[in-house]
Amino acid sequence: MKYIITLILLASFGSIIYGFSILDEQMPLAHKYIGFGTVGIFLVAMPLFLISVSQGKKLKDYMLNEENIRKMRDQTLKKTDNQQGKD
Template sequence: MKHIIVVITLSSIAAIIYGFSIKEEENALANKFIGSGTVGLFLIAMPLFLFKESKGKKVKDYMLTDENIKKMQGKDIEKPENQ
């Protein structure tokens, strides 16, 4: 999975660079290369990377709830008497 993400990222960056390098001669083709490179980076490589890195982690640990804010501030968590 890691190698696939690296290949997609490098090929997307290469497409963007190639698109900017031929922009003077063929504007329409250059825009297609730049657009496909951008799509590859942001709609394919980034979600794959985030999926790979977030595997096994709890989303609740990263949300700003009252409990997590109090933990960050170093305060004890106060629970009502009936719980």
């Protein structure tokens, strides 16, 4: 999956660079290359990357609910207590 994402990313950047290089001669075709490169990066490569990175992680750990708010408050209280003890 990592190699597919890298290939899509390189092809998209190549398309954008090629689009900018032919911008003076063939403007409509250049805009298509730039557009397809942008779509490749943001609508294909980025979602694939996010899916591959987030596999195996619990979404519940990243949601802001009462339990996680309490955990964060406890952690900040512990940090401030530790800092006050060092001073």
